[in-house]
Amino acid sequence: DGNQCVIISGESGAGKTEASKILMQYVAYVSRSSAEVDRVKNQLLESNPILEAFGNAKTLRNDNSSRFGKYMEIQFEKDGAPVGGRITNYLLEKSRVVTRAVGERSFHIFYQMLAGLTPQEMTKLRMQKDPLQYQYLRSSECTTVPGTDDVMEFKTMNKAMEVMGFSAQQRSDMWSVLSAILQLGNLGFTPSGVGKNVTIQNTQVSDVVGALLGVNSTLLIKVLTSRSITTGASKRASNIIIPLDMNAAAYTRDALAKGIYSNLFNWLVQQINGKLQCRNPSDKLVIGILDIYGFEVFENNSFEQFCINLCNEKLQQLFIELTLKSEQEEYVREGIKWEPVKYFNNQIIVDLIEGKGKAFGITNLMDECCLIAESTDKSFVTKMDTAFPNHPHYVSYVTSKNKNLSDLTFVLKHYAGDVAYNAAGFLEKNKDTLFNDLIDCMNISTNALVKQLFPPVNINSKKRPLTAITQFKMALSDLMSTLLACQPHYIRCIKPNDNKKPGVIDKDRVQHQVRYLGLLENVRVRRAGFAYRSPYERFLWRYKMICPQTWPMAGRTGNAQTNVQQIMTWMKFDPKEYQFGKTKIFIRNATSLFALEEKREKEMPKLVLLMQTAWRGYLARSRWAQTKAVSRIILSYRKYKFNRWFMEIRRNFENVKRDPNWGRDVSWPKPPPVLAVGASLLKRVHACWRAKKMIESLTAEQQAEMRQKVLAYTIFHGKKPWAFSRRFLADYLELDTNPNKDRYIQAMTTLFSQYGDKEVHFADYVIKINSKNKGDRRGVVVTDANIYKHDPKTYKIKRYETPLGEVKSIACSPFSDGFVVVHVNEPYRDLLLDLSSSGPEKASEFVCAVLKQIKLLRGISIPVEFVSSTRYNSGRDPKKPGAGTEYSLNWTPTSDAKQANSGVFKTGKNNQNIVLYK
DSSP: OHHHHHEEEEEETTTTTHHHHHHHHHHHHHOOHHHHHHHHHHHHHHHHHHHHHHHHOOOOOOOTOOEEEEEEEEEEEESEEEEEEEEEEEEGGGGGGGGGOOOOOOOOOHHHHHSSSSHHEEEEEEEEESSSSSSSHHHHOOOOOTOOOOHHHHHHHHHHHHTTTTTTTHHHHHHHHHHHHHHHHHHOEEOOTTTOOOOEEEHHHHHOOOOHTTTHHHHHHHHEEEEEEEEEEEEEEEEEEEEOOOOOOOOOHHHHHHHHHHHHHHHHHHHHHHHHSSSSSGGSSEEEEEEOOOOOOOOOHHHHHHHHHHHHHHHHHIIIIIIIHHHHHHHHHOOOOOOOOOOTHHHOOOOOOHTTTOOHHHHHHHHHHHTTTTHHHHHHHHHHHHHHHTTTEEEEEEHOOOOTSSSTEEEEETTTTTEEOOOOOOHHHHHTOOOOOHHHHHOOOOOOHHHHSOOOTTTOSSOOOOHHHHHHHHHHHHHHHHHHTTTEEEEEEEEOOSSSSTOOOHHOOOOOHHHHHHHHHHHHHHHHOOOOEEHHHHHHHGGGGGOTSSSTTTTTTOOHHHHHHHHHTTTTTOOGGGGEEEEEEEEEEEEHHHHHHHHHHHHHHHHHHHHHHHHHHHHHHHHHHHHHHHHHHHHHHHHSSSHHHHHHHHHHHGGGGGGGGTTTTTTOOOOOOGHHHHHHHHHHHHHHHHHHHHTTTOOOHHHHHHHHHHHHHHHHOOOOOOOOOOOSSBBBSSSSSSSTTTHHHHHHHHHHHHHHHOOOEEEOOOOOOOEOEEEEEEEEEEEEEEEEEEEETTTBOOOOOGGGGGEEEEOOOOSSSSSEEEEETTSSSSSEEEEETTSSSOOOHHHHHHHHHHHHHOOOOEEEOOOEEEOOOOBBBBBBBTOOOEEEEEEEEEOOOOOOTTOOOOOOOOTTTEEEEE
């Protein structure tokens, strides 16, 4: 039924990630099995531990919170076997690498790596096991998760990498990169004594970071403590080194750590996609599973929560469009009696954030502030206050005078509840700046993985890099387009309580989630509406066998809607249980659908039995026919014995010399298998002897005719149907059947004396297509030097003769028509003739006469083409060079019973003419 998608939604910690894993396990379990299919299923399942390790973390609300969005497409063959997959990731919360709230952890992989690597590997990486030795990990005062064994999780993740095909070297390079990120956090700065300039506080750490990343430590220190700016262009370009102060150096260090981890995560997803990729993905069916961050409300909500909640607003809007709104619109469109159900449409919130038309939204104002160097987070809030002073879903101190709100705080009234955002850092995170100095430093790394993570940048590009929120909106737009192209299914995850306790349900908390998710409205729409709907054609195709009026010839008693009505009447359903729309049938309760399915299941065995009966009858008849054939072969073999074959040959051919047909009708006995080759040679000898006798019995005139037929056979046999059984009489206009025979002879006498021609090789009445694409009846005469056309009434030569010396090729179709195109060199016009208009086919005789004379005149054989389309110019004039129009002629079949067998010429548009043949 086409591509499907499953949208898993709910708050952070509601169980979306676990639901997606269970769903993938179910798909793997129910699909068919084979060696290749099992390999793909294992890789699909094993991608989860890898992505969880690198993309999930412990938060205050969830011990395994997805800090990125994931849309996994599982690709299937038509028979339902998974053959590949593809993962698209969205907005990794890379700021978690360097900072997070107290009580939370960074990404799982850091703790798993420290706990799971062997002492030898830790020594090689110059690392210590204790997470508290690393500033990036100890800053949130949380390094463990109750009930989670990081050692076992690391082993599971490492095994999954082996299944996915990651090499030992690739994994080793990843551990080096992750270790370098942790060591970067321990890299401190101290004033250098020159202005606000700084230098590295502990060079031993910078040496370790440089070694792990494969870069020179001196160069690393330089790009962390200074920044280069290029001014001018071309030959006037100059490079200025600007030292960084303490805050700028710390920002640059953290930006590098975040950039390395973000690029490593993207590279990891690309590698997994490369392992899961299948051949010809365009012709595969897809089930997409969307596991994306849930709605988040923390004590301190920053840029990441803003993006996450925007994503949830878009998904809620999609849910409204595809369920509440679209379903009610469908009832109205189909003419179904319906009482509309009111619901909250969060489009107003989406427009507030993204903007609508020319009206700016919050994201537009954010991007605008990022373009202005003097902008601050405070000026960003001021712009929003100015733009949305009375918006019902935007609140700040200026718009509400609420003293509990600071100058940098603004509140958005989301569909799931109010969220107070701290605008501090919004602009900096939106710029997502990573200086070119850092990229260039990483690009010259000796570590192959690091070099891949940082491809070279085009320093001459004048294109402004996209902001983080713009990239996120573009990714969301692509995601919405992907989801809209699929048949959606929903899994709504409800969080029972905020304390991560099992068996405890907070009633008010659950009611709040059910309410803002729109589930109540959805239930009202479903209960007031119809549980099942289907187009009439599809419904009829599935259930036509349960009603005698629609089986086996559905449609014989009316259209699809009429047949569906007959089925529902036959099932004796209460008319209140269903309604007929304009194109679909709507069934209110599932019990009616179950009754239809039960009836169908009862009828299916009868259909299967009918098919089995037909197939078994076919097999029995086939076996009987084979048995009869074997019997005939055995009888024939016994009949024809080797010792009697020669006697039969002698008896059959003893009077062959006196036979007027020289043995043409004498039957040849079937030889024994051992004499099959000899019998074939003997038949050829007889055929050659008979041919010699036949030729010797012919007159000189008949022999000439025979040679012409042999030439026709050479040209036409197997290429075009031709009348080989008729006589080739050459001059048909000289026969007594021509009522104007005497006038014709007189005209030819005058022509010979005037033009010097000596002999007629072909003459007959034909239909000639003139320069105006009209068919004229003309007499065509092929002499020893020219082709003439004359009026059949006056026998006057029409226009100009066509010299045989100027004929360059002849074109015919491979079909059963009589049209011939004679292509002539300029300035003579081409000839398009219908040589079957006066009776039997004469195209073969005409072509042979022309070829024979051209061979005598010029000593060459011009080509004869058998094509279904050609071009010609029937309007050239020897006295007017360049005149005439080029036409295209196409032979087209027709089944019209009134159509002539010889073909009919039709004028088409744009100089495209056709010949219709049967």
